[in-house]
Every structure is written in C-alpha cells, then in structure tokens.
Amino acid sequence: MEKALIPLFILCFLVSSSCAEISGAVGVNYGQLGNNLPTPSHSVELIKSLKAKRVKIYDANPEILKALKNTGLQVSIMVPNQLVKNISTNQTLANQWVHTNLVPFYPETLIRYLLVGNEMLSGTDNSSWFSIVPAMRKIKKALKIHGAHKVKVGTTLAMDVLQSSFPPSNGTFRSDISSSVMKPMLQFLNRTKSFLFLDVYPYFPWSSEPKTINLDYALFQSKNITITDPNTGLTYTNLFDQMVDSVIFAMKRVGYPDVRIFIAETGWPNGGDFDQIGANIYNAATYNRNVVKKFTAKPPVGTPARPGSVLPSFIFALYNENQKPGPGTERHFGLLHPHGKPVYEIDLSGETPLSEYKPLPVPENNTPYKGKIWCVAAKGANKTALGLALSYACSQGNKTCDPIQPRGYCRHPNSLIRHVSYAFSSYWAQFKKTGGSCYFDGLATQTIKDPSKPNLTYFLGPVRKMRKLKIKTNGFVMLY
Numbered sequence: 001m002e003k004a005l006i007p008l009f010i011l012c013f014l015v016s017s018s019c020a021e022i023s024g025a026v027g028v029n030y031g032q033l034g035n036n037l038p039t040p041s042h043s044v045e046l047i048k049s050l051k052a053k054r055v056k057i058y059d060a061n062p063e064i065l066k067a068l069k070n071t072g073l074q075v076s077i078m079v080p081n082q083l084v085k086n087i088s089t090n091q092t093l094a095n096q097w098v099h100t101n102l103v104p105f106y107p108e109t110l111i112r113y114l115l116v117g118n119e120m121l122s123g124t125d126n127s128s129w130f131s132i133v134p135a136m137r138k139i140k141k142a143l144k145i146h147g148a149h150k151v152k153v154g155t156t157l158a159m160d161v162l163q164s165s166f167p168p169s170n171g172t173f174r175s176d177i178s179s180s181v182m183k184p185m186l187q188f189l190n191r192t193k194s195f196l197f198l199d200v201y202p203y204f205p206w207s208s209e210p211k212t213i214n215l216d217y218a219l220f221q222s223k224n225i226t227i228t229d230p231n232t233g234l235t236y237t238n239l240f241d242q243m244v245d246s247v248i249f250a251m252k253r254v255g256y257p258d259v260r261i262f263i264a265e266t267g268w269p270n271g272g273d274f275d276q277i278g279a280n281i282y283n284a285a286t287y288n289r290n291v292v293k294k295f296t297a298k299p300p301v302g303t304p305a306r307p308g309s310v311l312p313s314f315i316f317a318l319y320n321e322n323q324k325p326g327p328g329t330e331r332h333f334g335l336l337h338p339h340g341k342p343v344y345e346i347d348l349s350g351e352t353p354l355s356e357y358k359p360l361p362v363p364e365n366n367t368p369y370k371g372k373i374w375c376v377a378a379k380g381a382n383k384t385a386l387g388l389a390l391s392y393a394c395s396q397g398n399k400t401c402d403p404i405q406p407r408g409y410c411r412h413p414n415s416l417i418r419h420v421s422y423a424f425s426s427y428w429a430q431f432k433k434t435g436g437s438c439y440f441d442g443l444a445t446q447t448i449k450d451p452s453k454p455n456l457t458y459f460l461g462p463v464r465k466m467r468k469l470k471i472k473t474n475g476f477v478m479l480y
Contacts, residue, residue: 022260022310022312023053023310023312024295024296024297024298024300024310024311024312024313025053025054025074025296025312025349026052026053026054026292026295026296026313026314026315026348026349026350027052027053027054027055027056027073027074027076027312027313027314027315027348028047028050028052028054028055028056028314028315028316028317028318028335028348029055029056029057029058029264029265029314029315029316029317029318030043030047030055030056030057030064030317030318030319031057031058031316031317031318031319031321031324032057032058032059032061032321033321033322033323033324034319034320034321034322034323034324034338035322035323036322036338036339037319037321037338038338038339038340039063040061040063040064040066040067041067042340043064043067043318044064044067044068044071044073046318046336046340047073047318048071048073050335050336050346050347050348051347051348051349051351052073052315052348053073053074053348053349054073054074054075054076054112054312054314055068055073055074055075055076055314056075056076056078056113056115056264056314057075057076057077057078058078058080058118059077059078059080060077060078060079060101060102062101062104062105065077065104065105065109065111066105066109068105068109068110069105069108069109070108070109071109071110072110073110074110074112074113075109075110075111075112075113076111076112076113076114076115076314077101077102077111077113077114077115078114078115078116078117078118079097079114079115079116079117079135079139080117081117081118081120081123081128083097084116084117084120084128084131084132084135085127085128085131085135087116087131087135087138087139088131088132088134088135088138089131089134090138091138091141091142094135094138094139094141094142095142095145095146097139097142098114098139098142098143098145098146098148099142099146102114102143102146102148102151103146103148106148106151107148107150111148111151112150112151112152113151113152113153113154113195113197113262114139114143114151114152114153114154115153115154115155115156115197115264116132116135116136116139116153116154116155117132117135117155117156118155118156119156119157119158119199120132120155121157121158121160121161121177121181122158122160122161126176129177129180129181130180130181132155132181132185133181133184133185133188136153136154136155136185136188137188139153140153140188140192152192152193152194152195153188153192153194154189154194154195154196154197154262155185155197156197156198156199156264156265157196157197157198157199158199159198159199159200159201159204159243159247160174161173161174161177161182161247161250162174162246162247162250163175163178164246165243165246166242166246167227167229167230167231167232168229168232168234168236168242168245168246168248168249168304168305169229169231169232169234169245169249170231170246170249171245171246171247171248171249171250171253172250172253173250173253173254178254179254182250182254183254183255183256186251186254186255186256186259187256189256189259190256190258190259194260195259195260195261195262195312196247196251196259196260196261196262197262197264198244198247198261198262198263198264199263199264199265199266199316200240200243200244200263200265200266201265201266201267201268202218202219202238202239202240202243202266202268202287203218203267203268203269203278203279203287203329205218205239205243206218206239206278207276207277207278207279210277210278210366210367210368213239215278215283215366217237217238217239218238218239218287219268219283219286219287219290220238220240220286220287220290220291220293220294221286221290222237222238225237227242229304232305234304234305235304236304240266240291240294241303241304244261244263244303244305244311245303245304245305245306247261248261248303248305248306249305260309261306261309261311262311262312262313263295263311263312263313263314264314265314265315265316265317266291266313266314266315266316267284267287267288267315267316267317267333268283268284268286268287268288268333269284269329269330269332269333270284270285270320270332270333270334270343270344271320271328271329271332272327272328272329272332273327273328273329273373273438273446274365274369274371274373274446274448275368275369275373275432275446276327276328276329276365277365277366277367277368277369278363278365278366279328279329279332279365280361280363280364280365280366281343281344281360281361281363282360282361282362282363283363283366284333284343284344285343285344285345285346285357285360286360288315288335288346289346289354289357290354291313291315292315292346292347292348292350293350293354294311295311295312295313295350296349296350296351297350315335315348316333317333317334317335318334318335318336319334319335319336319337319338320332320333320334320336320337320338320343321334321338322338322442323442325437325439325441326437326439327437327438327439328446344357344360345357345358369448371448372448372450373446373447373448374421374425374446374447374448374449374450374451375421375424375425375427375428375438375444375445375446375447376420376421376424376425376444376445376446376447376451377417377420377421377424377443377444377445378442378443378444378445379445381442381443382443383416385441385443386416386417386420386443387416389420389423389424389440389441389443389444390416390419390420390423392440393420393423393424393426393427393440394423396427396430396431397426397427397430397431398430400423400426400427400430401419401422401423401426403422404419404422404423410422418451420443421451424438424440424444425451428444
C-alpha cells in the first residue's frame with residue numbers, strides 16, 4: 001500500500017501545480033469598485049463564511065494581501081492593464097513589481113496565481129495585445145529570481161477571443177490574435193504548466209438570444225434539452241460546457257489541445273436595469289449553486305470534450321459593487337450586499353444539498369420588459385458632475401440636446417435636473433443599441449415613470465398670452 005502511494009506523491013511533486021491547486025475547490029472574485037464596501041479584514045471573514053477556498057483580486061492591494069496572511073486561502077493577484085506594455089520591455093520593472101507587490105506577503109499569503117492584465121484582448125488598443133506574452137515571460141522570470149516557484153502566471157480572457165464558437169468543435173480564435181497572440185500564449189502556458197484563465201458567462205449569450213437559447217439550458221436546469229455537436233457526436237446538457245469546449249477546440253486548432261482551463265470568472269447577475277432580461281435573484285442563485293455543484297463534484301465531471309477533468313474556479317463576485325461602470329447588471333453580480341448580508345444563500349464548498357436552501361423569490365423579468373424606459377438624473381447626484389455629464393451627452397450624437405438649448409421647445413423650466421434628464425434620455429435613445437448605457441459614472445438611473453409628468457404650463461418668451469402647445473420628444477411631453 002505504501003509503495004502504491006509513492007508514484008502519486010512523486011507526480012504531485014513533479015507537477016509544478018500542487019495537488020491542492022488543481023482541486024475543484026471554488027473561489028471568489030473580490031472586486032473593490034464600491035464606496036461602501038467592508039474593510040479587507042472583515043471581507044476576508046466573509047469570504048471564509050462562504051466556504052471559499054480561493055480568492056482573486058484585480059490588483060495587489062497590500063491591505064487585502066495582509067488580511068489574507070495565514071488564512072489558508074489560495075490567492076490570485078494581478079498586474080494592472082496599464083502596466084503591461086511597460087513591463088513587456090523592461091525586466092527591471094517586472095522585478096520591481098514582484099519585489100514590491102508579492103515578496104512582502106509571500107509565502108505567508110498563499111499567492112498561487114499572478115495574472116498579467118484582465119481581458120486585455122477584449123480592448124480596442126490592439127497595440128497592447130502584443131505586449132501580453134512578453135510581459136508574462138518577464139513576470140515569470142521575476143518570480144524565479146525571487147524564489148516564488150509555486151506561482152503560476154497567466155492572463156484572463158473573455159469569450160470574445162473566439163471568432164467562431166458553435167458548434168463547439170468549430171471553436172476558432174479570432175484571426176487578429178490567433179497566430180500572433182494566442183499561439184505564443186498557449187506555448188508559454190503549456191511550457192510552464194499554467195492555465196488558460198477564462199471568463200465564462202452563459203448569461204450574456206442567453207440574454208442576447210432568449211428565444212433561441214432555453215433559460216433552463218443556461219441555468220444547468222434542463223431535464224431533456226440537449227445539443228449534439230454534429231462533428232464530434234458530443235452531447236451537451238448546458239450552455240457552460242458548450243462555451244468552455246469551444247475554447248478547448250480552438251486551442252486544439254492552433255496546436256495546444258492539453259492546456260488546462262481555469263475558470264477565472266463565472267456568475268449570473270442578481271439584478272439590473274429594466275431592460276436587462278433574466279437578471280434576478282432566482283436565476284443568480286440557481287446558476288451559481290448549480291455551477292458550484294458541478295465544480296465540486298467527486299469524481300470530477302469535466303466537460304464533454306474533457307470528461308473527468310478538474311475545473312478550478314472563481315465565482316464572480318463577492319459584492320454588489322456600486323461603482324462599476326456599464327449597465328445595471330455590472331453592479332449586481334455579488335454574492336453579498338456591501339454590508340455583508342447574503343443576497344441569497346450559497347455554500348461555495350458545494351456541501352450543502354440544494355434541497356436545504358430556503359425558497360427563492362419568484363423571478364419577474366425572465367421575459368423582456370415591454371414598457372417605456374427613460375434615463376434620468378439619479379437622486380442626490382452631484383450638481384457639478386451633472387453639469388459636466390450634460391455637456392458630454394449634448395456633444396454626442398445627432399441634435400441630442402437641441403430642444404433644451406436657448407429657444408428650444410424644452411428649454412423651460414430652466415432646471416439643471418430636467419435638462420440633464422432630457423439629455424440622458426436623448427443620448428441613451430440614440431446609443432443604447434450600440435452599447436451606450438444609462439450610467440454616466442453613477443449620475444444616471446433608469447425609470448419607468450414618465451419624467452414629463454405632470455405636464456408643465458408656462459409662458460413662452462416675451463409673449464404674454466399663454467400658449468398651449470403639446471410637444472412630445474424622446475418621451476418628454478411639455479405643455480406650452
């Protein structure tokens with residue numbers, strides 16, 4: 001019996017990832033884009049209460065790393081995107097970054113992953129794309145210089161690195177990065193026995209095509225809904241596996257079929273804007289509980305393309321972060337409210353049976369909202385900031401703010417709040433189909449209450465006689 005254990009021990013020793021690192025233990029992403037979040041020390045206690053085994057942060061915040069000392073939690077830190085280009089050409093800078101941000105805490109803080117940038121291949125600055133792999137190499141060398149041999153180096157990728165993803169066997173990296181970025185990246189990851197860190201969100205393809213993709217299929221709830229890949233014969237019972245396997249086939253296509261996958265982010269929004277379908281507590285809890293069950297299954301279940309493989313993971317995110325830009329869902333991915341109370345019950349160890357959780361609120365937005373929606377100034381917003389946002393909104397698009405200019409038919413009453421609300425709605429009406437959001441750095445909010453009511457009656461210019469002229473534009477009705 002003792003002899004039989006020796007090969008396993010040797011294998012774990014030789015493979016640069018420890019056995020613990022390639023377990024299916026689930027972690028959590030600890031974002032900090034909020035002005036109302038608990039302290040790092042309190043946050044670490046909350047992470048433990050969720051029974052997470054890993055934590056990923058988006059920088060190398062020293063207060064957080066200090067709070068994580070001697071906790072036993074595996075930690076992932078990150079080189080910010082804006083530093084990657086400089087590090088890619090400067091080994092001294094790479095050495096300094098590791099010396100300043102990792103060495104003071106290592107190994108008491110179990111830093112096991114160092115990510116060079118976050119979703120950089122999704123950005124528009126393609127000049128930075130070619131800096132990622134050289135920066136990864138220099139960071140890896142810096143770690144070796146400082147004796148941090150157990151730290152794996154990688155970078156996070158979103159699903160938009162793919163040019164084709166359906167069926168999964170057609171998975172293909174985008175032509176602008178396939179040979180120039182992905183192939184050398186995979187070569188590095190393969191040589192260093194690291195992972196391809198992947199952000200996988202079934203919510204987004206489902207919410208884009210809710211009539212085509214079944215919601216239960218996206219939530220791991222489908223009983224008899226399957227999709228068979230015609231090229232491989234592999235059968236899929238959920239959207240998550242389908243997405244992951246499309247990346248596996250893309251890696252195979254460029255010659256690296258065996259690089260391991262690490263789920264750097266996955267989750268489902270627990271709330272959002274009125275026009276964001278399916279973002280609710282019921283769906284978020286259902287998805288996250290089911291994906292944790294998948295990750296922690298013993299023996300591991302893997303995916304159809306890699307049955308039995310382990311998928312280490314981080315759930316997104318620890319908190320609802322109120323300063324994240326973009327649509328409302330971006331501020332509603334948290335397992336916890338900022339004050340620390342759970343948004344819904346969840347056990348990241350996967351040990352709690354699904355039947356033991358309390359009933360969830362019935363979802364009310366699993367179908368598109370059909371009413372009118374306006375984008376208006378948020379209550380209590382800073383007036384100076386509103387003025388700047390007004391100027392920005394009015395400078396965009398086609399005649400966005402003409403009606404509130406001097407002599408415009410919506411100029412009066414001459415109120416900053418009403419002018420801003422008009423400008424926000426006008427801007428959003430023009431740009432929401434191309435990615436524009438009703439956010440404006442937290443100064444805007446959506447409403448389904450018509451902001452033009454009650455109708456306003458007032459005098460127009462020098463004319464003493466009251467006119468009654470009803471004009472409707474962008475949902476605002478003014479009575480002159």
